[in-house]
Amino acid sequence: MTRSSAPGKVYLFGEHAVVYDEPAVLCAIERRAQVEVEQRSDGKLRVHAEDLSLDGFTVEYGAAADDRPDVDVSESLVTAATQYVDSAIEQVRDVTGDEVGFDVTIESDIPLGAGLGSSAAVAVAAIDAGTRALGTTLESDELADRAYRTEYEVQEGQASRADTFCSATGGAVRVEGDDCRPTESPDVPIVIGFDGGAGDTGELVSGVRSLREEYDFAADTVEAIGDVVRNGEEALVDDDLEEVGDLMNFNHGLLSALGVSSRSLDTMVWAARDAGALGAKLTGAGGGGCIVALDPTPEAETALSFTPGCQEAFRAELAETGVKRLE
Ligand code: MEV
Incomplete structure (x- = not known):
């Protein structure tokens, strides 16, 4: 039995525009997906999702195909995570050159599809555990690259390297095109609000792509997000949290213009801003899921926990370590 865990993430700046090679800044957070693998002798893959919930709010997804010849669907929750595991195990097979099979168990306290990088964390942890089970420990860069290929395949070509790199390496990262690198971990007081829902990353990314092809304003908006990110990076270096917050607000407005926000x-x-947060924006693909707010006081978290439509509010600590090798 081999176990690895990998953290989720928030975007301080730059989601969606990062797909068009604009820069983005992300922070790994101490919410983790843990994947345990045990090799099978029959070459099959069996996926068991133990707990894909956030503090008791179970997020369920549609059933995956149960007629694929090499997959036995387990008796438990069959979730979208299955597809990521399936594709991650293909990466493991690619490393070893064997048609190896596994029993895979996922536990996660990162809600799926909610903007906190659940699929990237599952992919990173599954590839790491699978390859280690076969005696190979991947360097962080190769692990991130193979996890990226997993997301790319499942999301049908609609993925940047950002989420998977951040989950594999931990800390704060800067991504621009294929250039992914750790950046100084900003000491930012992050509060997260979760509406209990999820967005479809592939669909949301396609929506932005169509808008960008049809309208100049959308192409300009993507570039404007890049501009916000570059200013945000300077504000982070200067430790100017007020400006970081303002720029997060601008970033949210631009994402709304691209049609990826939602009423919740x-x-x-707005609940976080009204409570005095320095800034607030959606994080990840949008459509539903999570927002990230900047607030050194307890006010935004408290206000969010009383906001209709917010199921859960919590403070997120920076995850300094990416993948953790547990056994
Ligand atoms: C999703 O967490 C972030 C997006 O920018 C897509 C991607 O970068 O792969 C929307």
Whole structure:
């Protein structure tokens, strides 16, 4: 039995625009997906999702195909995570050159599809555990690259390297095109609000792509997000949290213009701002899920926990370590 865990993430700046090679800044957070693997002798893959919930709010997804020849669908929750595991195990097979099979168990306290990088964390942890079970420990860069290929395949070509790199390495990262690197971990007081829902990353990314092809304003908006990110990076270096917050607000407005916010995300963003947060924006693909607010006081978290439509509010600590090798 081999176990690895990998953290989720928030975008301080730059989601969606990062797909078009604009820069983005992300922070890994101490919410983790843990994947345990045990090799099978029959070459099959069996996936068991133990707990894909956030503090008791179970997020369920549609059933995956149960007729694929090499997959036995387990008796438990069959979730979208299965597809990521399936594709991650293909990466493991690619490393070893064997048609090896596994029993895979996932436990996660990162809600799926909610903007906190659940699929990237599952992919990173599954590839790491699978390859280690076969005696190979991948360097962080190769692990991130193989996890990226997993997301790329499942999301049908609609993925940047950002989420998977951040989950594999931990800390704060800067991504621009294929250039992914750790950046100084900003000491930012992060509060998260979760509406209990999820967005479809592939669909949301496609929506932005179509808008960008049809309208100049959308192409300009993507570039404007890049501009916000570059200013945000300077504000982070200067430790100017007020400016970081302002720029997060601008970033949210630009994402709304691209059509990826939602009523519940906007409601949580405004609840956090009204409570005195320095800034607030959606994080990840949008459509539903989570917002990230900047607040050194307890006010935004408290206000969010009383906001209709916000199921859960919590403070997130930076995860300094990416993948953790547990056994
Ligand atoms: C999703 O967490 C972030 C997006 O920018 C897509 C991607 O970068 O792969 C929307």
